[in-house]
Amino acid sequence: MTTTAKTSSAQGAPLSVREYEPLARELLDPVHHDYFAGGAHDEITLRANEAAFARLALVPRILRGRGRPDLTTDLLGRRTSMPIVLAPTAFHRLAHPDAERATARAAASTGAIMIAAMLSTVAVEEIAAAARKTAGDAQLWFQLYVQRDMGFTEALVRRAEDAGCTALVVTADSPALGRHVRNDRNDFHDLPPGMVCENLRSLRADEPGHVRQVDLSPELSWDHVRRLRAMTGLPIVIKGVLHPEDARIAADLGMDAVIVSNHGGRQLDTTPATVTQLPRVLDAVGDRIPVLLDGGVRRGTDVAKALALGAAAVAVGRPVVWGLTVGGQQGVEQVLGMLRDELAHTLTLCGCAGPAELDRDMVAREDPRW
Ligand SMILES: Cc1cc2nc3c(=O)[nH]c(=O)nc-3n(C[C@H](O)[C@H](O)[C@H](O)COP(=O)(O)O)c2cc1C
Numbered sequence: 001m002t003t004t005a006k007t008s009s010a011q012g013a014p015l016s017v018r019e020y021e022p023l024a025r026e027l028l029d030p031v032h033h034d035y036f037a038g039g040a041h042d043e044i045t046l047r048a049n050e051a052a053f054a055r056l057a058l059v060p061r062i063l064r065g066r067g068r069p070d071l072t073t074d075l076l077g078r079r080t081s082m083p084i085v086l087a088p089t090a091f092h093r094l095a096h097p098d099a100e101r102a103t104a105r106a107a108a109s110t111g112a113i114m115i116a117a118m119l120s121t122v123a124v125e126e127i128a129a130a131a132r133k134t135a136g137d138a139q140l141w142f143q144l145y146v147q148r149d150m151g152f153t154e155a156l157v158r159r160a161e162d163a164g165c166t167a168l169v170v171t172a173d174s175p176a177l178g179r180h181v182r183n184d185r186n187d188f189h190d191l192p193p194g195m196v197c198e199n200l201r202s203l204r205a206d207e208p209g210h211v212r213q214v215d216l217s218p219e220l221s222w223d224h225v226r227r228l229r230a231m232t233g234l235p236i237v238i239k240g241v242l243h244p245e246d247a248r249i250a251a252d253l254g255m256d257a258v259i260v261s262n263h264g265g266r267q268l269d270t271t272p273a274t275v276t277q278l279p280r281v282l283d284a285v286g287d288r289i290p291v292l293l294d295g296g297v298r299r300g301t302d303v304a305k306a307l308a309l310g311a312a313a314v315a316v317g318r319p320v321v322w323g324l325t326v327g328g329q330q331g332v333e334q335v336l337g338m339l340r341d342e343l344a345h346t347l348t349l350c351g352c353a354g355p356a357e358l359d360r361d362m363v364a365r366e367d368p369r370w
């Protein structure tokens with residue numbers, strides 16, 4: 001068998017996305033590793049996300065003469081290089097000194113959309129500048145935890161707009177912070193000295209940028225989202241949808257997309273795996289708005305399964321953090337490149353010219369109880 005230079009492991013380089021995890025663990029402070037890796041309570045949902053992908057089988061088509069697949073995808077009216085997006089994850093400086101700048105450069109050089117987290121350790125303006133310097137047409141979406149202080153929320157929205165972000169991603173699965181036993185055990189509840197949430201600096205003069213200032217409130221409602229809709233012309237994506245009825249409401253209120261997500265198992269534990277819930281959400285919204293998915297995507301075959309079920313794209317969280325920890329910008333590029341190449345290879349083996357040619361009949365349930 002011959003191997004290409006790109007996939008050979010002569011220097012012990014990782015050959016799959018999962019192989020970055022132990023490498024990252026070795027480099028990280030154990031407390032910070034626990035923060036990135038952990039899930040809520042018993043971590044049942046955390047495990048379920050990956051396990052559910054493994055229970056699905058791909059059913060390829062043969063002899064269709066499709067040639068090499070094209071991964072380009074349209075999302076929110078703009079073209080992107082592949083249907084794989086960087087999910088918003090907080091605190092990149094815990095992983096690498098270049099922090100969100102490195103992630104943004106990697107996304108830009110890959111042509112992938114980065115969803116910048118509101119709780120980033122580099123200001124959104126700087127993230128956008130790093131992305132744009134790498135690729136003039138880089139696309140950045142801004143993830144927002146709507147704050148009951150709508151004045152502050154509006155100020156954040158304006159900053160994201162002015163920085164050139166092209167969509168708002170409203171995280172709606174966090175009416176309270178998920179309970180992470182690992183963080184409790186480690187007494188990890190805020191960033192170490194010298195690191196702050198740069199987008200929150202203006203919130204309180206006495207404690208600029210502290211995580212505990214973030215307002216995750218059970219009082220938030222669709223009414224806040226309506227006000228956001230009136231506040232900005234940017235497309236709005238609702239992240240954290242699991243119930244089909246919520247997806248329908250989002251479409252009715254003029255939202256531009258939803259992300260089926262359980263926050264990587266970090267919010268309510270024992271929610272269903274996202275890929276299990278995806279078809280129910282898709283049945284509720286039909287073609288009205290695009291439905292994205294995140295949680296447990298670790299292989300090109302996982303991406304293909306979600307797309308075949310009808311997702312417009314997927315997002316990846318922890319793998320990006322592993323790549324960032326291991327190799328900064330280059331590490332994230334390697335992780336994204338691996339997922340892209342695996343997806344292309346999967347599409348080839350499935351007889352598809354592109355993501356749009358995958359359909360529901362190409363996914364089978366291995367587990368008869370499902
Ligand atoms: C360390 C970490 C931090 C995260 N921070 C945020 C955040 O600030 N905002 C948000 O909406 N989601 C956040 N998420 C959730 C991700 O956007 C995404 O839903 C999840 O990571 C997907 O699962 P995966 O890690 O299995 O790919 C975070 C996830 C992780 C692992």
Ligand SMILES: O=C(O)C(=O)c1ccccc1
Nearest residue numbers: 090119177211214263266
């Ligand atoms: O860690 C997370 O998943 C996250 O979204 C978050 C929310 C509030 C404070 C810190 C992190």
